Amino acid sequence: MLDSLNPVSSCKKYGVSLWQCPQFLFLVMGIVIIIAIIVTYFLTTLRVGDPSIVSLLVLGVGAFLLIMNFIITNSFERMAEASKLKSEFIHIVSHQLRAPLTNIKFSLDFLNSAKMTQTKEQQQEYYDILKENSDRMNDLIDNLLTVAKIESGSFPLSKSEVFIENIAQKLIQKFKPFATASNIKLMIFSADHSLKVLADPLWIEQVMENLLDNAIKYTKGGGEVSVKVYQKKKKVFYEVHDNGVGVPKKDQKFVFQKFFRSNNSFKKQTGGTGLGLHIAKRIVEKTGGEVGFFSKENRGSTFWFSLPIK
């Protein structure tokens, strides 16, 4: 009971800072009003100073209250906005989960029907669909948990020395068979093997993998993907260039937004969750770096990040 009267703890519960929290701001405003009234009262009854000081004080208090009110209305708006985003989020997530779930449902449905006429190979294809779609749901949930952790601020990133080029070479080896199978030439250009940064090795590798994986996925039907690791000023750059489908101009400002998937992402080949780049951006920024891209539709894209050199 008493706890609910304590504005500081209830603000903490909602995860907003004190100066954006209506409960706390109201309390501050109340205290200021009381003090102002008492001071004005004494100033007038004791007839200290001239009346212009008193009216100045009243004006000052009025201005202060106006500003406070403005901040409070603003913070209410922000909370309403957050709640709207949450319900949109739930809507999108349920839809995203439903697609693979429907695939699973219909595949099971098929396997259960007309068993006599199905060949072993045909059944195997359906088992593959089952596996692929349960993996897809799993990926989505993993990504969602990561986003939730990042947003609540409880996302621990360790810091240790990481050689960017080492990871890049490792990823190139990992993706080579996949790229060759998709008729894509995979190349790496690196000037300096000793470029290292301070970062969480697991997560930075995940970011690098995500950029490379995207480049290969969106280079539909063959092409070239190249990775560059280089130093510019006091930063290490990791850059992935492809000559794939590119991002249409109208979609470019949404690329790092949660759940955004460009219309030309050829959904069939690329079962993405729309969260990879969003997570990548948040991780790089939390590590003290920058992320960006340039892209031209049907010509290709270059996605990059930079981190301060160690």
Added chain:
Amino acid sequence: MKKILLIEDEGALQKSLGDTFRGAGFEVLSALDGEAGERLAKKEKPDLIILDLVLPQKDGLDVFQALKDDPITKDIPVVILTNLERIEHVEKVLEMGAKTYLVKSNYTLKEILEKVNQVLSSQSQ
């Protein structure tokens, strides 16, 4: 043999629905995005179209409108099969002349097959 056009971007659904309809003696055509679906509908003039509403390249609603605007395709019965179940979507496509609106997660393959047969038999009367 009746010809069905399946406009659906999920490969897995193309497969399970396609196999089911082929097993029931239909000829099945597949389109994985809205534009390809519209093109195929005009070229092949199928007996029935199963259309998803969320599609790449061209939205299902736009494809539907384009089919209705074209004298060649305007009389082909269209069955909407989607996961969108917002009432305004249902009302809109039924108003535009869709034969049935099926929400994917509420139907089995067998029920979808039955619905399609129903629509086709009412069409031939």
